[in-house]
Amino acid sequence: xxxxxxxxRTKAETLKYFDLADEDLQKNYGPGKWSxxxxxxxxxxxxxxxxxxxxxxxxxxxxxxxxxxxxxxxxQLDYSTVPLELAKSxxxxxxxxxxxxxxxxxxxxxxxxxxHSETGLRTLKDEFDKVVWHNQQHVGDIxxxxxxxxxQRLSAP
Numbered sequence: 422x423x424x425x426x427x428x429x430r431t432k433a434e435t436l437k438y439f440d441l442a443d444e445d446l447q448k449n450y451g452p453g454k455w456s457x458x459x460x461x462x463x464x465x466x467x468x469x470x471x472x473x474x475x476x477x478x479x480x481x482x483x484x485x486x487x488x489x490x491x492x493x494x495x496x497q498l499d500y501s502t503v504p505l506e507l508a509k510s511x512x513x514x515x516x517x518x519x520x521x522x523x524x525x526x527x528x529x530x531x532x533x534x535x536x537h538s539e540t541g542l543r544t545l546k547d548e549f550d551k552v553v554w555h556n557q558q559h560v561g562d563i564x565x566x567x568x569x570x571x572x573q574r575l576s577a578p
Contacts, residue, residue: 424527424549425520431556432516435464438563439509446505450566455495457566460559462500463491465508468515471552475522478535478545488539516552523549 439461446458455463474486526533530545537543 424523424553427553428516428520428523431553431560432513432520434560435461435512435556436509438560439505439512445567448566448569450562450569454562454566457563458505459495459500460562460566461505461512462498462503462508463495464556464559465512465515466494466498467491467555468512468519468552471548471555472515472518474535475519475545475548475552478533478548479522479526482533482545483535485536485538488537519549519552 438457441457446461447456449456470489477484477486526545527549530549533545535543535545535548
């Protein structure tokens with residue numbers, strides 16, 4: 422499956438979770454882990470950051486791109502009160518932008534390099550691939566949260 426198909430697939434998988442009932446949005450995938458609501462807000466913010474990085478590296482290769490503190494974003498942006506509809510809109514528009522630039526640049530993106538402040542030398546291709554990987558990881562977290570609560574209900578006497 423090519424990267425465009427993967428980007429579209431993970432987008433479709435993710436979008437359905439924005440419409441969950443509040444009860445499901447409060448579930449988490451383990452002790453001390455983020456709720457589904459927080460994961461969705463994180464995905465929206467991460468998409469904006471990854472979209473920014475992609476555009477920055479296309480425009481100005483050989484940049485140093487700084488990491489972000491996801492927990493600080495969650496706390497300082499107060500994921501518990503931000504409307505989920507806003508996060509959904511941000512996620513969709515950022516993903517559409519990423520898909521647009523992936524169509525134009527993915528095939529030659531392994532030649533465009535930058536430095537990530539924590540992981541070192543990377544390519545634009547790495548960043549496109551990271552969008553898919555990151556999204557898949559968090560869809561897994563959401564599914565785990567929803568499944569574990571379903572298992573708990575089924576095993577309750």
